Amino acid sequence: MISSNMARAGHPQRISIIAGTESSRHAGLLLDSIIMTDNFITIRDEEIYQVIGRFDDLESLNFTLRVRLFR
Numbered sequence: 096m097i098s099s100n101m102a103r104a105g106h107p108q109r110i111s112i113i114a115g116t117e118s119s120r121h122a123g124l125l126l127d128s129i130i131m132t133d134n135f136i137t138i139r140d141e142e143i144y145q146v147i148g149r150f151d152d153l154e155s156l157n158f159t160l161r162v163r164l165f166r
Contacts, residue, residue: 096134099126108133108163110155123148132159 104111110130112119119128123146130150150156 096131096136097124098129098131101127101129103129103131106131106133108159110150110152110159112150118150118152121148122150130156130159132156132163 101111103109109132112122112124112128112130114125114127119125122128
């Protein structure tokens with residue numbers, strides 16, 4: 096789950112992306128955002144109406160997922 100509520104930052108299972116950085120531009124995010132790997136959900140493809148971007152920093156993502164799945 097991705098949120099622009101920065102009050103959710105600071106958790107070891109969350110990745111902060113600051114607007115205007117190379118990561119945010121490449122991901123397609125226009126606001127400061129938090130990727131929350133501690134909040135898994137399943138969504139059917141037909142429920143996705145718009146893709147706003149893509150997060151390619153797999154090293155950060157894998158680290159936070161390991162914290163979540165193997166603690």
